[in-house]
Amino acid sequence: MKQSSIIFFERKFPSANMILIKDQLPILIDTGFGSEAKETVQIIREAGVSPEELHLIVNTHYHSDHVGGNFHFQNNYGVNIAAHKWEAELINNGDPEACSAEWLDQPVEPYRVDRKLSDNDQIETGNRTLQVLRTPGHTLGHISLYEPEEKILICGDLFHRDDIGWLNIFREGVASIQRSMESLEQLSKLRISQAYSGHGPQIENPQAAIEAARKRFEKWLGNPEKVSWHACKRIFSFTLILKDGLAKEEINNYLLNCGWFQDFARYSFQIQPKEFIQVLIDEMIRSDAAKWHDNYLVARASYQAPDKEWMNKNIKPKDWNFKIL
Known part of the structure; x- marks a missing residue:
């Protein structure tokens, strides 16, 4: 039986951070920017997992820096991809609004979502169970993942150690601030010992980061x-x-x-x-x-x-x- 571990990769722009769940059914969370797909493959190989072994790729949301490697993994290694159902439908229909790529002028190569996720779904990796938490704000279909045994949170771009994810009021709606605050409130009720976000270093004091993010969003409500x-x-x-x-x-x-x-x-x-x-x-x-x-x-x-x-x-x-x- 393979030893189970959660490996965090902090990456430079234009790629977002990645998390590899090294287990019987290896899971990769987010795949970086498209131009760095071969580097992404090399990163996980060096961690002891070949791309052919990947059971699933899970996207926290569909921005180009998080999903850019999907095309390479799916077309070269046949890896299945999971994402929130609302974003999945835009992706699978080739909607021009998918990934907000046209509006942002950020290239994304084509991929399809094989598994559509909903709030409270579970993703099994063999020795671990990841709980899917819908945490909208940064995007409407943004998700976080929670591993209860080690109390690890993977929070995408909802919040970072010293920042918060930017809000797209023109594509996600003017209530994005309120949605972000509700998402933070949901996460604040969890027991979290370690958090990993889409950008920047690991978050060693998650509750403090959540509170700082909440206060910043609160200020934005008035400005x-x-x-x-x-x-x-x-x-x-x-x-x-x-x-x-x-x-x-x-x-x-x-x-x-x-x-x-x-x-x-x-x-x-x-x-x-x-x-x-x-x-x-x-x-x-x-x-x-x-x-x-x-x-x-x-x-x-x-x-x-x-x-x-x-x-x-x-x-x-x-x-x-x-x-x-």
């Missing part, structure tokens, strides 16, 4: 503009990571063609998109989210630049060639 600034800076930072920086002369045209930029400018800040460009750049610099380097605006976050050849394929759900009812 919705903060929700939009938080989202804009994180989306644009991720863009700068994917592009490995944007030349000064490219920025205007690029932003004006982005759905997220148009929506935040017009509806969150009530400013014409052309006028919002410099406002956003100034805030990126002021908040230390970005800097100028040789006439390029680059992200300050630590990252590994994606392969340009992979990025140039620019695949979005509207390009996917299948539809599963």
